[in-house]
Amino acid sequence: MQTSDCAWRIEILQRGGIEWCRVVHGDAVVGGLDIAEAHRTLAAAGVDLTEIHPAA
Incomplete structure (x- = not known):
């Protein structure tokens, strides 16, 4: 997920459950x-958390 200007990203990671x-x-x-x-x-x-969207 990221802001529309791609300045901020949230990456979800997983390892070993x-x-x-x-x-x-x-x-x-x-x-x-x-x-x-x-x-x-x-x-x-x-x-603004409303500006966070799935990455394209």
């Missing part, structure tokens, strides 16, 4: 998050 998220903005990566933490990270950065 464990799922987690990471938020990517340029070279900055914050990983090991659950989806609620990823949403809070984006909101704290001023990203």
